[in-house]
Amino acid sequence: MDERSNRWLLPPLLALLFLLIVYQYVSPACPGAACPHRPPASAARRGGEPAEREEDEVAAAGAAEEEAVAALPRLVAKFPFARGELCRRVRFDMRGRDVIVFLHIQKTGGTTFGRHLVRNIRLEQPCYCRAGQKKCACHRPGGDKDTWLFSRFSTGWSCGLHADWTELTSCVPAAMERRGCAGNRTLR
Numbered sequence: 705m706d707e708r709s710n711r712w713l714l715p716p717l718l719a720l721l722f723l724l725i726v727y728q729y730v731s732p733a734c735p736g737a738a739c740p741h742r743p744p745a746s747a748a749r750r751g752g753e754p755a756e757r758e759e760d761e762v763a764a765a766g767a768a769e770e771e772a773v774a775a776l777p778r779l780v781a782k783f784p785f786a787r788g789e790l791c792r793r794v795r796f797d798m799r800g801r802d803v804i805v806f807l808h809i810q811k812t813g814g815t816t817f818g819r820h821l822v823r824n825i826r827l828e829q830p831c832y833c834r835a836g837q838k839k840c841a842c843h844r845p846g847g848d849k850d851t852w853l854f855s856r857f858s859t860g861w862s863c864g865l866h867a868d869w870t871e872l873t874s875c876v877p878a879a880m881e882r883r884g885c886a887g888n889r890t891l892r
Contacts, residue, residue: 798827798852799845805876806855810866815856822857831858850885859883 796802806821808814822831822840831853833840839860842853851858854876861867862883863875 802852803876803880804853804855805872806853807869807872808856808866818855818857821853821855849883851880851883854880 796804804821806814806818808818822842823833825831827845829843829845831840831842838857840857842851842858844850844852853859854862859879862879863871867875
C-alpha cells in the first residue's frame, strides 16, 4: 500500500516544485530599484499627456539605472581607458611593411569577421580566394609574395590553433620570414 501512495504523491510534489521555480522567475514582486525598466507607480497613476509620460518614464529609468550602478560597485570599469586612447587614429600602410595580425578569440564571432576580412573588403587588390579552399592569398598591391594580413584565412594556423597574444607576438615574425616576407619584420 505504501508504494501506491508514494506513486500518487510524487507527481503533485514535482508539479508544486515546478510552479515554485516558475513563480520565482515570473514573480511580479520587484524590490526597490532592482527593476530599472519598469516605470514608477506614481507615473502610471498621474496620467497626463503621452509625451509627458514618456519623458517622465525615461527620466525615472535613467535615475533608477544610476542608482543601480551606484549600488553595485563591481560594475565600475576595471580598466578605464583615456578618451585619446579609444579615439586615436592609426595609419596602416598596405603598400609598406605594415601587417594586420588577426587575434582569433573563440566564441566571439571571430570566424565570421576573419572571413569578411579576406572576402568582403573593397581593396585596390582584393584577396584572391580559390573556390573550395578556406585560405586566400592577400598580397600587397603590386607585390607577389608580401602579405598584409596574418590570419587563419590568409596564412592558416601558422602559430597554432587559437594562438593567444603571447604566442602570436613571438611567432609572427618567424612565420613571416618562413613565408618569404622578410620585409615584414616587427620593429622592437
